[in-house]
Amino acid sequence: MTDTAPPPAVPAKRSLFAQLELDNRLLGMIGAFVLVAIMFNILTDGRFLTPRNIFNLTIQTVSVAIMATGMVFIIVSRHIDLSVGSVLATTSAVMAMVQTVVTPDWLGLGLNHPATAPIAILAGLAVGVAIGAFHGWMVGYLGIPAFIVTLGGLLVWRNVAWYVTRGQTIGPLDETFQLFGGINGTLGETASWIIGALAAVAAVAALLNDRRRKQAHDFPVKPLWAEATVAVIVVGAIMGFIAVLNSYEIPTRRLARMFEARGETMPEGYTAAYGLPISVLLLIAVAVVMTVIARRTRLGRYIYANGGNPDAALLAGINTRFLTVKVFAIMGFLCALSAVVASARQTFHSNDIGTLDELRVIAAAVIGGTALSGGIGTIHGAILGALIMQSLQSGMAMVGVDTPFQNIVVGAVLVLAVLIDTIYRKRLGVRT
Amino acid sequence: MTETRTTPLVELRHMKKAFGGIHAVDDVSIDLYPGEVVGVLGHNGAGKSVLMKLLSGAERRDGGQIFIDGREVDINTPRDARDLGIETIYQTLALADNLDAAANLFLGRELVTATGMLDDARMEAETRKIMARLNPNFRRYTTPVAGLSGGQRQSVAIARAVYFNARILIMDEPTAALGVQETRMVAELIVELKRQGLGIFLIDHDIHAVKQLCDRASVMKNGRLVGTVKVDEVTEDDLLGMIILGKMPEHLAA
Ligand SMILES: Nc1ncnc2c1ncn2[C@@H]1O[C@H](COP(=O)(O)OP(=O)(O)OP(=O)(O)O)[C@@H](O)[C@H]1O
Ligand SMILES: [Mg+2]
Numbered sequence: 140m141t142d143t144a145p146p147p148a149v150p151a152k153r154s155l156f157a158q159l160e161l162d163n164r165l166l167g168m169i170g171a172f173v174l175v176a177i178m179f180n181i182l183t184d185g186r187f188l189t190p191r192n193i194f195n196l197t198i199q200t201v202s203v204a205i206m207a208t209g210m211v212f213i214i215v216s217r218h219i220d221l222s223v224g225s226v227l228a229t230t231s232a233v234m235a236m237v238q239t240v241v242t243p244d245w246l247g248l249g250l251n252h253p254a255t256a257p258i259a260i261l262a263g264l265a266v267g268v269a270i271g272a273f274h275g276w277m278v279g280y281l282g283i284p285a286f287i288v289t290l291g292g293l294l295v296w297r298n299v300a301w302y303v304t305r306g307q308t309i310g311p312l313d314e315t316f317q318l319f320g321g322i323n324g325t326l327g328e329t330a331s332w333i334i335g336a337l338a339a340v341a342a343v344a345a346l347l348n349d350r351r352r353k354q355a356h357d358f359p360v361k362p363l364w365a366e367a368t369v370a371v372i373v374v375g376a377i378m379g380f381i382a383v384l385n386s387y388e389i390p391t392r393r394l395a396r397m398f399e400a401r402g403e404t405m406p407e408g409y410t411a412a413y414g415l416p417i418s419v420l421l422l423i424a425v426a427v428v429m430t431v432i433a434r435r436t437r438l439g440r441y442i443y444a445n446g447g448n449p450d451a452a453l454l455a456g457i458n459t460r461f462l463t464v465k466v467f468a469i470m471g472f473l474c475a476l477s478a479v480v481a482s483a484r485q486t487f488h489s490n491d492i493g494t495l496d497e498l499r500v501i502a503a504a505v506i507g508g509t510a511l512s513g514g515i516g517t518i519h520g521a522i523l524g525a526l527i528m529q530s531l532q533s534g535m536a537m538v539g540v541d542t543p544f545q546n547i548v549v550g551a552v553l554v555l556a557v558l559i560d561t562i563y564r565k566r567l568g569v570r571t
Numbered sequence: 572m573t574e575t576r577t578t579p580l581v582e583l584r585h586m587k588k589a590f591g592g593i594h595a596v597d598d599v600s601i602d603l604y605p606g607e608v609v610g611v612l613g614h615n616g617a618g619k620s621v622l623m624k625l626l627s628g629a630e631r632r633d634g635g636q637i638f639i640d641g642r643e644v645d646i647n648t649p650r651d652a653r654d655l656g657i658e659t660i661y662q663t664l665a666l667a668d669n670l671d672a673a674a675n676l677f678l679g680r681e682l683v684t685a686t687g688m689l690d691d692a693r694m695e696a697e698t699r700k701i702m703a704r705l706n707p708n709f710r711r712y713t714t715p716v717a718g719l720s721g722g723q724r725q726s727v728a729i730a731r732a733v734y735f736n737a738r739i740l741i742m743d744e745p746t747a748a749l750g751v752q753e754t755r756m757v758a759e760l761i762v763e764l765k766r767q768g769l770g771i772f773l774i775d776h777d778i779h780a781v782k783q784l785c786d787r788a789s790v791m792k793n794g795r796l797v798g799t800v801k802v803d804e805v806t807e808d809d810l811l812g813m814i815i816l817g818k819m820p821e822h823l824a825a
Binding site: 352353355356357358431434435436437440443444445446447448450451452453454455456457514515 | 627629648649650653659661663665666667668669670674675678679681683687688689692693695696715
C-alpha cells in the first residue's frame with residue numbers, strides 16, 4: 140500500500156479545557172467523590188478528611204476494589220458473578236488451614252516460618268483460579284447462564300468454606316501473611332516516597348510514550364502545555380496521596396510496643412508514620428495489570444469485542460468459549476487475592492468473611508460505569524466506584540447514621556448512578 | 572469470462588445443512604472462478620445465507636465437499652475460512668459496536684508491538700490508509716462504530732476484507748442498509764475487486780443489480796438449487812421466474 144493517509148481532520152478551535160482531552164466520565168466520578176468527601180468532612184467537623192481516616196478508607200476499600208476490577212471483565216462479557224463473596228470465603232478458608240495446619244504440622248515448618256505465607260497464598264490463588272475456571276467452563280462450554288452457575292456457587296462455596304474449617308474461626312494467621320492486611324503491613328515513610336516517585340516517573344513515561352507513538356503516525360497530539368498540565372495533575376495526585384498517608388503517624392504506645400518486641404527501648408520523642416499500606420500497593424498493582432490487559436492485549440480486546448457483539452467476535456475467529464473460561468478464572472484469582480487482604484486485615488479467618496461482598500463488588504463496578512448490557516466498563520471506574528461506596532458507608536457511620544439507613548442510602552445511590560449514566564450515554568448518542 | 576476455464580477458485584459440491592427438520596441447504600453444488608462474480612438468488616428463507624455460512628465456517632455442514640483451487644479443504648470454523656483467504660461481509664453486520672473502526676478492522680488479527688502489546692496507533696494508521704482508498708469521506712476513526720451510519724459501518728466491514736487480501740469474498744446483501752450513494756460505492760468496489768482477480772459470491776435481492784454486476788447467477792428455492800445461468804443469456808423476467816416458480820427458463824431448460 141503506497142497510499143498516504145489523508146491528513147487527519149484539523150480540530151476546530153477548542154476551549155483550553157477541551158484541549159486537555161480529559162475523560163468526562165472519569166471527571167464526573169472524581170467530582171462525585173470529592174463532593175461526598177467534602178460533605179462528610181463538613182458533617183463530621185473535619186474528621187472525615189484526616190490522614191487517619193483517609194488511611195482507613197483506603198485499606199477498607201482494597202478487598203472490594205480488587206474484586207471489582209475482575210467484575211468489570213465479567214460484566215463487560217455480558218455475564219455476572221454472584222459467587223465472589225463465597226469464593227473469597229473458600230479461598231480464605233483454604234489459606235487459613237494451610238498456614239495453621241498444613242505448613243506447621245504436616246510439613247513440620249512450625250509457626251511463622253518464612254515459607255508459610257507464600258505457600259498459603261499460592262494454594263489460595265490456585266484454588267481461586269480453579270473455581271473460577273470451573274464456573275467459566277460451565278458458562279462457556281455447557282451453556283448454563285452465569286447467573287445460575289454463580290447463584291449455585293454462592294451457596295456451594297460459602298458452605299464448602301464451612302466444611303474446610305469445620306465452621307471454626309481460624310487464627311491468628313501467619314505474621315508475614317498479616318502484612319497484607321493494611322495497618323499491620325505498611326512501608327513507612329521513606330519507602331512510600333520512593334514508590335510514589337517511581338509511580339510518578341512511570342506515569343509520565345507512559346504519557347510521553349503515548350505521545351511519541353501518536354506522533355510517529357502523524358496523528359494530532361495535545362499541545363505540549365496540555366500534556367504538561369495533565370502530567371502535573373497526575374504527579375501531584377500521586378505525591379499528594381503519599382504525603383497524606385505519610386502524615387498519619389503511628390501512635391506512641393504502638394511504637395513503644397514495636398521497639399519492645401525487638402528488645403530495644405524507644406528513643407525519647409521518636410515518631411514514625413505508617414506510609415503506604417502493602418494492601419493498597421497490591422491494589423495499585425492489580426489496577427495497572429488489569430488496565431494493561433484491558434487496553435493493550437489481545438485478551439482484553441477480545442473480552443470487549445465479545446461483550447459488544449458476541450457474533451462478531453465468533454465470526455472474527457475468536458474462541459469465545461475459552462475466553463469465558465479465562466474471564467472467570469481471572470475473577471477467581473482476584474477473589475483469592477482479596478481473600479488474602481480481607482483475612483489478613485482481621486488477622487483470622489471467620490465463617491462470615493466476604494458475606495454480601497458480591498453485591499458490593501457488582502455495585503462498585505456498576506457505579507464505576509460498567510454497563511450491564513456488556514462491552515463497556517473501565518478498571519479505574521470500578522475502583523473509584525468501590526471508593527465512593529466505602530466513603531458513603533464510612534462517612535455515614537462517622538456521622539452516626541444507623542446501619543439500616545446506611546444500606547438504604549447505598550442502594551439508592553446505586554440506582555441513581557445507573558440513571559445518571561443512562562442519561563449521560565443517551566445525550567452522547569451512544570447506542571447501548 | 573474466458574472460454575478456457577481452468578480450475579474453479581471455489582467449488583461447493585452437494586452441500587447439505589439441516590436445522591432440526593428444516594433442510595436449509597439440500598444438495599447444492601455451485602462454483603466460482605477467479606475474477607468472477609456469482610449472484611446467489613432466491614426468496615426469503617431459500618437458504619442463501621446458510622449456504623454461504625457453510626463456506627465461511629460460520630455454520631458446519633452436514634454433508635458435501637468444498638474445493639479451493641481444486642484441492643479439497645475442510646472448513647469448520649471462521650478461522651479455517653480466513654486462513655484460506657475467504658472473507659465475508661455479513662447481512663447482519665458483524666461489527667463490535669463498542670469498538671472503533673481500527674479495532675473492528677483488525678479484530679482477530681491485531682497488529683502487536685515487539686512486546687506483544689496491541690499497537691493501536693499502527694492499526695489506526697493502516698485503517699486510515701485503506702479507508703482513504705475505499706471511502707475518502709470517512710472521518711470517525713476514534714469513536715465506537717455504534718455511532719457510525721450504516722454505510723460507514725459497511726465500509727469498515729468491506730475494508731476488513733480488502734485489507735487482508737481476500738481471494739474469495741462473500742457478500743450477503745451488502746447494500747441492504749445503504750443509501751443510493753453508498754450502494755453505488757459498493758458496486759464500484761465490486762467491479763474493482765473483480766478486476767483484481769477476486770472471486771465474489773454476491774447475495775442480493777435486487778435483480779437489476781445482479782444483472783449488472785454478476786457474470787453468473789445461481790438460484791435457490793426451499794434449500795435446493797434451481798439452476799445456474801449466465802446472466803447475459805437470461806432476462807430479468809427469466810430470473811424472476813426462476814426465483815418464484817423454481818423453474819429454469821424455457822430456452823435454457825434441457
Ligand atoms: N441458525 C438457524 N437455526 C435454525 N434455522 C435456521 C438457522 N439459520 C437459518 N435457518 C433456516 O434456514 C432456512 C434458510 O435460511 P437463510 O438464512 O439461508 O435464508 P436466506 O435465503 O438467506 O433468506 P433472506 O433472503 O431472508 O436472507 C430458513 O428457513 C431459516 O429459518
Ligand atoms: Mg440471508
